[in-house]
Amino acid sequence: MVKLLVTGGAGFIGSNFVRYWSGAHPGDDIVVLDALTYAGCRESLADVEDAIRFVHADIANTGHVLEVLDRYAIDVVVNFAAESHNSLAIVDPERFFRTNVMGTVGLLEAARAYGGLTRFHHVSTCEVYGDLDLDAEDAFTESSPYRPRTPYNASKAGADHAVRAYALTYGLSVSITNCANNYGPYQFPEKLIPLFTALALQDQPLPLYASKDNRREWIHVLDHARAIDLVLHKGASGETYHVGTGSEFSIEDIADRILAELGKPSVLKTTVPDRPSHDRRYLLDSSKIRTELGFVPGVQFDQGIRETIAWYRSHESWWRPLLGRSPIQEAAAWQPGS
Numbered sequence: 001m002v003k004l005l006v007t008g009g010a011g012f013i014g015s016n017f018v019r020y021w022s023g024a025h026p027g028d029d030i031v032v033l034d035a036l037t038y039a040g041c042r043e044s045l046a047d048v049e050d051a052i053r054f055v056h057a058d059i060a061n062t063g064h065v066l067e068v069l070d071r072y073a074i075d076v077v078v079n080f081a082a083e084s085h086n087s088l089a090i091v092d093p094e095r096f097f098r099t100n101v102m103g104t105v106g107l108l109e110a111a112r113a114y115g116g117l118t119r120f121h122h123v124s125t126c127e128v129y130g131d132l133d134l135d136a137e138d139a140f141t142e143s144s145p146y147r148p149r150t151p152y153n154a155s156k157a158g159a160d161h162a163v164r165a166y167a168l169t170y171g172l173s174v175s176i177t178n179c180a181n182n183y184g185p186y187q188f189p190e191k192l193i194p195l196f197t198a199l200a201l202q203d204q205p206l207p208l209y210a211s212k213d214n215r216r217e218w219i220h221v222l223d224h225a226r227a228i229d230l231v232l233h234k235g236a237s238g239e240t241y242h243v244g245t246g247s248e249f250s251i252e253d254i255a256d257r258i259l260a261e262l263g264k265p266s267v268l269k270t271t272v273p274d275r276p277s278h279d280r281r282y283l284l285d286s287s288k289i290r291t292e293l294g295f296v297p298g299v300q301f302d303q304g305i306r307e308t309i310a311w312y313r314s315h316e317s318w319w320r321p322l323l324g325r326s327p328i329q330e331a332a333a334w335q336p337g338s
Contacts, residue, residue, distance in 0.1 A: 003029040005074045007059050007107060008081030009052075010034035012187040013123065013221055015044035017080065020225035022051040031072050033057050033065070034081070038325045039188040043318060060103040065110035074114070076232060078121045079107060082159075085190055086127075086152045088327060093151035100155035101162065108166045117173065120163070121232060124178045126217065126244070126282040128157040134213065139285040142178075142240045173237040177228060180244040180284055183304065184221035185311040189319045190326040192251065193305070196258045197312040198319055205270040206255050215248045215281045220299035220308075230293040241293070244284035247301045254305075261309045 004021065008014040009032030018030055030051065034040045035058040045052065053072070057064045059081045068074070082100050083089065089096045104122070111120050129140040130147035146161075148154040160176060167174040187194045196206045227243040235241060249257075255269055289295040312319060 001027050001029065003031070003073055003075045005031045005033060005068065005072070005077045007033045007077065007079045008040075010036060010040040010042055010044055010054075011080060012039075012044075012184075012191075013182055013224060014080035015041070015186050016184060016221040017078065017225045017228065018045060018052060019048050020222055021229070022048050024229065026051075029053075029072065031055060031068065031074065033059070033068060035059070037083075038327060039085070039190070041186070041188070041322065044186040058103065058106075060098070060106040062106045062109045062113070065107055066113050069110060069114040069116070073116070075117065076119045076121065077107070077111060077117060078123070078228065078232075079104065080123050081107070082123075082156065084125075084152065085326070086150055087190075089150060089152035089155070092327070093155075096151050096155040097158070100152075101158040104159040105162050108162060108172065111172060112166065112170050119232060119237065120166075120172055120174045121228065122159065122163045122174065122176045123228070124160050124176055125153070125156050126178055126180055126242075126284050127153040128160060128178065129282070132281040132283060134215065134281055136281070136283075139283040140178075140242070141285045142242060142288060167238055175231050175235050175237060176240040177231055177243050177289075178240065178284065179224050179227075179242075180217035180219045180282065182221045182224055183218055184308055185315070186318070187221075188326075189322055192254060193258070193308060194312055194319060196255055197262070197309050198323065200258055200262050200264045200268060201313060201316070203264070203268070206259070206268050207272040208251055208255055208269055210271055210273060213250050213252065215250045215283075217244050217246065217248050217283050218301055218304075219243060219245045219247075219297065220301075220304040223297045223299050226298065227289060227295050230289065230295055234293045241289040242284040242286045243289060243295070244286040245297045245301070246283075246286070248281075248283060249301070257305055258309055261306060262313070
């Protein structure tokens, strides 16, 4: 039996990971630790409440985290806790460095003081590498240099460096995964797919950035959870693994798919100004995790986005109360005169 501490477990990827792990490893103990900031949603864990223990805490509170590690004799930490919305990071960058860098350092300090972990797994992003030209033929590898272009990207890069430093300096057993853009159920409706789906269901305009041809690589959140499972069971300590699919789609591709699936007119698409330092394209070379650990994505994008749109259509009671909770109005904050 493994005893896991899942930080940020009430967020989108974290709650889906908890749901996945409780089904795939029913004998394990899962402790979820979350600060329940605006995007943290306890309701996302409603169907697994009986299978977990929940702790309301901030990862930056080293003493509280250490107490949790001791109390539950934790073996493995999986760190999803992060501020993750690029647009909010533009108007409140300090918030992102506090949580994503100093919060991760606080968590690492607790892990170091505890001394009983078999693995500290840190979840990162493709965005730490910067961006690619739209017509580039290469992809980011695990040895690509870090060139973050936004406060969010830079804060995640700082966290990655801290994790590696604690491994080399203090001998902490760590692993890192950098993932492509996730999609699926329980994603806070400030992000692209749930936002566009919620707006389309209400017959409201879908705000496409002026650079609507910018592309992202997409992975279903449950495939991401499966990949982390492989890293924890088969991955080597000290290693970084890219988790991707190779499936790339532009902002406009996504908007068109959502409108078509919901039977809504294309006139709902509207253009808004680009945000500053808007990355053009991310693509991960995920051959390492495929070759070394046998990872194969199980959800094809066509199937996954249809199921995701259907989930939001049938779970309005989950996302509607969250509308308006985001502390930023998308695209408005950096327009002249705002």
